[in-house]
Every structure is written in structure tokens, then in C-alpha cells.
Amino acid sequence: MANTPPDKPERFGPRTRLVHAGRNPSDQHGFVNTPIYRGSTVLYPTTDDFLHRRARFPYGTKGSPTIEALETAWTQLTGAAGTVLAPSGLAAVTVALMSCLKAGDHLLVTDSVYRPTRQFCDSVLQAFGIETTYYDPLIGGDIARLFRPNTAAVFTESPGSQTFEVQDVPAIAEAAHRHGAVVLMDNTWATPLFFKAHEHGVDLSIEAGTKYVSGGSDLLLGLVSANERCWPALRRTFDAFAMCAGPEDVFLCLRGLRTMPLRLQEAERQALELARWLETRPEVKRVLHPAFESCPGHAVWKRDFKGSSGLFSIILEPVPPQAVAAFIDGLELFGIGASWGGFESLITPFDCTGYRTAAPWNPGGPGVRLQIGLEDLADLRADLEAGFARLRREAARAA
Ligand SMILES: *Cc1c(COP(=O)(O)O)cnc(C)c1O
Numbered sequence: 001m002a003n004t005p006p007d008k009p010e011r012f013g014p015r016t017r018l019v020h021a022g023r024n025p026s027d028q029h030g031f032v033n034t035p036i037y038r039g040s041t042v043l044y045p046t047t048d049d050f051l052h053r054r055a056r057f058p059y060g061t062k063g064s065p066t067i068e069a070l071e072t073a074w075t076q077l078t079g080a081a082g083t084v085l086a087p088s089g090l091a092a093v094t095v096a097l098m099s100c101l102k103a104g105d106h107l108l109v110t111d112s113v114y115r116p117t118r119q120f121c122d123s124v125l126q127a128f129g130i131e132t133t134y135y136d137p138l139i140g141g142d143i144a145r146l147f148r149p150n151t152a153a154v155f156t157e158s159p160g161s162q163t164f165e166v167q168d169v170p171a172i173a174e175a176a177h178r179h180g181a182v183v184l185m186d187n188t189w190a191t192p193l194f195f196k197a198h199e200h201g202v203d204l205s206i207e208a209g210t211k212y213v214s215g216g217s218d219l220l221l222g223l224v225s226a227n228e229r230c231w232p233a234l235r236r237t238f239d240a241f242a243m244c245a246g247p248e249d250v251f252l253c254l255r256g257l258r259t260m261p262l263r264l265q266e267a268e269r270q271a272l273e274l275a276r277w278l279e280t281r282p283e284v285k286r287v288l289h290p291a292f293e294s295c296p297g298h299a300v301w302k303r304d305f306k307g308s309s310g311l312f313s314i315i316l317e318p319v320p321p322q323a324v325a326a327f328i329d330g331l332e333l334f335g336i337g338a339s340w341g342g343f344e345s346l347i348t349p350f351d352c353t354g355y356r357t358a359a360p361w362n363p364g365g366p367g368v369r370l371q372i373g374l375e376d377l378a379d380l381r382a383d384l385e386a387g388f389a390r391l392r393r394e395a396a397r398a399a
Contacts, residue, residue, distance in 0.1 A: 088207025092222025
């Protein structure tokens, strides 16, 4: 019966599962999608029911059919024990960290981590008596030597979303688990379609739904999936903060999830083609894309990942800052802006030299990050080509 979910969805491929996950048309009068349920108050039939909170959804902060739909779909996709939905990717990072740390604990974080995650560790966690040590993203199993008796968690992000070092998450997870520590991962770049975080030893996996799940640059959402070990504490912490996502954003994210495999495949294809072209350009010193041998950790990517997405970086040959600005500022199709995973192409300069501590960043030229959207590839290439002409002119003028 097509108006109820199929039995044993595990027997199907990921695309089939994503079409059916988290919806039951027969519960919604036959309509295909679970609608947006808005609500704080939930009414109970009797005093006794209220006193014992006998209800599928006891109050707005505890969930709704809309929220449950995306939670269920994500839990199925990730192979987790459970999922919580936070109002942004960063909120997902912070609630995941708070669920496995307490005062007096020590935390290991990759030096390539998303910068706001780093700022949370250095401000809030530090103020609550949790000490963070940053480690070389390429450390692998050698991370064992950094464990202290009070090391409670290891945070990974693979690849780093600017510098693209691919981490040996299974080796890090093995060392962490030997020590009893929890392993967290920011898996936003690969999504569960290209990297099965829990199967590779991750206990708490984070996704900024803002990016590929949404696909539209028009919402903020964060998802945290947990395995059996970490699920009870994650749910408890999430309920305590009541860090609830809004129903419209959840609805749109679930809508995006259905088409994510196709958008991701297309982003991967377009990005690979552009990156291959960029590699041949004399203005480009290096391409930082996990599918390229020049990318630190490429062998690990090849071993563990099922694909690459549409975000990568290039290191330009040394030119003055005004030449980089001339390259970027005149682009017609690439927007200058943070975030990624949407249908439109973006470009941003980056420089991590000022804040990395464990693995200093000296790439030997200016860094530029590209998010490749769904535009025609030839148009994107022509836009960049014109940009390189401006870069050369400006560099010649400055010389
Ligand atoms: C964007 C991003 C986040 C945070 O997501 P927001 O929804 O913007 O808060 C977290 N991690 C990575 C790797 C990101 O790129």
C-alpha cells in the first residue's frame, strides 16, 4: 500500500529510503507530506492523562509530527539510535558538546574545526571549566598520546570546511574508545550519503542542515544523530535546553532531504570538473579537494568516503591582496558570502594563519574557497576565467 511507509526500509537503497522516510500519508488524510504543525499547548482529555503526561507529544518543546518526521528520516539515514533538531548547525554542535562534557573534563578538537565551534570551546566551555586542546587534523591514531585521564571527548570534522584535511576518523575513534572518550564529528561536508559517520566509529554526528539538506540558502537548521551509547544523554541535554527548531524550517529541510542525493551528485560532478580545470591554471598553486591527490588525507577519503560534495578551496600563486580582490569582486555569477550547499555558487577568501595552533597554516599563497552551485558549468568557468585576467592585470600593476 503506497499510502503507508514500506516495511523494512533497510532492504532499499538510500534514494528509495529517502523518498519514504519519515512520512505516513495515511496519518495525513492521504496527503504526501507531513504538514507544518504549529503548537505550544497540547490538550489532554482528562486530569489524569495530564498529570501522567499521557500524550504522544506532551508539549511543543518535546516535538510534533513535523519534527518527528525529520528526526525519523535522519535516524534512518544515519543508522543512529536517535536524532535531535536544533535551530542552526552551530546550535547542533553546542548541544552535542554539552551532552557529553562536564566541569573538569578535557576535550580534544581538530585544529581545522569550523571557526565558531572553536570560539564556543574557547569561550563558553572554558568558562564552565572544560579545557580544550587542538590537535593536528592529520594525527590519526597518534592522537592516543594526547589523552589525559580526564579527556572525555574528541571532536572531528572531516574534511575541514576551508582547508579540507581529511581525517582518519576510524583510527581516532579507536584510540578514543580505548580511552572511554566520546567521538563527535561535524559531517556537514559529506552528509551521511557520502560518509557513514556512525559506521566509522562516531558516537555523535552533526550536520548543518542549513547546507545540503536544505539546498536553498533560505533556512537554518542543525541535526545531531547519536548511537545507543550517547542517545539518552543527548536527548536529556536537548530537552533541558529546549533548543527547538522552528516547524517551517524543519518542514523545508525534510522537503530538501528528498532531493538531496540528486543535488549532491550534481554538485560533486560540477565541482570536480571545475577543480580539474582550476588545477591546470597558472594562477592556481594548489587545489584542496579531497578527491585530488594533492589534498592532505586524500588516501583516507578514498578509503572511507562514497563521494565528494561541491565545496573545495584553491591556493593561488602569491599575488598582492588587491589582485585577489580584483579576481573576486568582479565575478558576475559567484556571490561573496558565507555558508554553502545551496543552488548558487559562492566564493570567499580565507586565511587561517592567525588562529591555528596545532598545525600552523602556511599554504604559500592566498586561500579562496568555492561553493559550486547548479549553474551551467561553462558559464561558471568563463566567469572565473575573466576573474583570472583581472587578477593578472592587477598583479602586474602592483609589481
Ligand atoms: C555552516 C556550518 C556549520 C554551522 O551551521 P549554521 O546552520 O550556519 O549554524 C557547522 N559546521 C560546518 C562545517 C559548517 O559549514
